[in-house]
Amino acid sequence: MPRTPVWKSIARALSGDIAEGRYAPGDKLPTEAELSSRFGVNRHTLRRAIADMAERGLVQSRRGSGVFVLAEPTEYPIGRRVRFHQNLTAAGRLPAKRILTLETRASDTREAKALGLPPGDLVHCYDGLSLADNVPVALFRSVFPAAPFPNLLRDLEETRSVTKALEMGGVRDYTRAHTRLTAKRATGPQAVQLNIHEGDPILRTVGVNVDPGGRAVEYGRTWFVGDRMTLVVDDR
Known part of the structure; x- marks a missing residue:
């Protein structure tokens, strides 16, 4: 079976955290450095996962502020x-x-x-x-x-x-x-x-x-x- 890309695994893990209430709407996710350390990946891989979550409307990146969990409007x-x-x-x-x-x-x-x-x-x-x-x-x-x-x-x-x-x-x-x-x-x-x-x-x-x-x-x-x-x- 083809191996799941690492960034997809990270996106799934963070999406699961949101679904389980670990991060609530309006919460700021940990920094890139903290998440990179947690998953043992470089920042490029992490950003690919965050971009995927943003495309699905789960999070929003705010320049200079970080990445925040979105609620359904x-x-x-x-x-x-x-x-x-x-x-x-x-x-x-x-x-x-x-x-x-x-x-x-x-x-x-x-x-x-x-x-x-x-x-x-x-x-x-x-x-x-x-x-x-x-x-x-x-x-x-x-x-x-x-x-x-x-x-x-x-x-x-x-x-x-x-x-x-x-x-x-x-x-x-x-x-x-x-x-x-x-x-x-x-x-x-x-x-x-x-x-x-x-x-x-x-x-x-x-x-x-x-x-x-x-x-x-x-x-x-x-x-x-x-x-x-x-x-x-x-x-x-």
């Missing part, structure tokens, strides 16, 4: 009702949010226009990081009119859920009035938070949520990691 519906926790749970992922900043400040021109406020009116601003199975998948900024929701920042800190915080402020339901999607490249600060390389592709969504009476209650911008999330337009 999560389908994320963008429609009239966008609910992060519900969407991720329905996709079989464990959702979580990490608060980066919570503040009340004067609105800028774009925020005031989106929320139908006089320029400079106070708004609550929530900057955060969204995770799926503990892997960063998106950065977001949500801006809310301050006057109708005096306790919103406290409720957000307690619940980590926009839906629950708005409900505590009297908004039982809200829907997306419109959404814009734009392809971008990650800035340095975004790359650090999202554990990607500066310049990697990301998708930005911009949208406004309104209550049943049509009043704008949230102006949101989200930056999704391009290879971790698949945005699905859903008109329902």
Whole structure:
């Protein structure tokens, strides 16, 4: 029988490690030197194995950072009702949010226009990081009119859920009035938070949520990691 090429054996071994959970999505593989030592091969052979795994969508090499395990992109519906926790749970992922900043400040021109406020009116601003199975998948900024929701920042800190915080402020339901999607490249600060390389592709969504009476209650911008999330337009 023909002998299996060494690089294929290495690719199979590392793929098995990933399948068995030794390396989880988002994890960085050991360095080339460490893996070469483990398998007793030169770096050329190791790189052939890594290239094969990359072609199969198992890992991604990031210049200057290393080789990272990829997860299957999560389908994320963008429609009239966008609910992060519900969407991720329905996709079989464990959702979580990490608060980066919570503040009340004067609105800028774009925020005031989106929320139908006089320029400079106070708004609550929530900057955060969204995770799926503990892997960063998106950065977001949500801006809310301050006057109708005096306790919103406290409720957000307690619940980590926009839906629950708005409900505590009297908004039982809200829907997306419109959404814009734009392809971008990650800035340095975004790359650090999202554990990607500066310049990697990301998708930005911009949208406004309104209550049943049509009043704008949230102006949101989200930056999704391009290879971790698949945005699905859903008109329902």
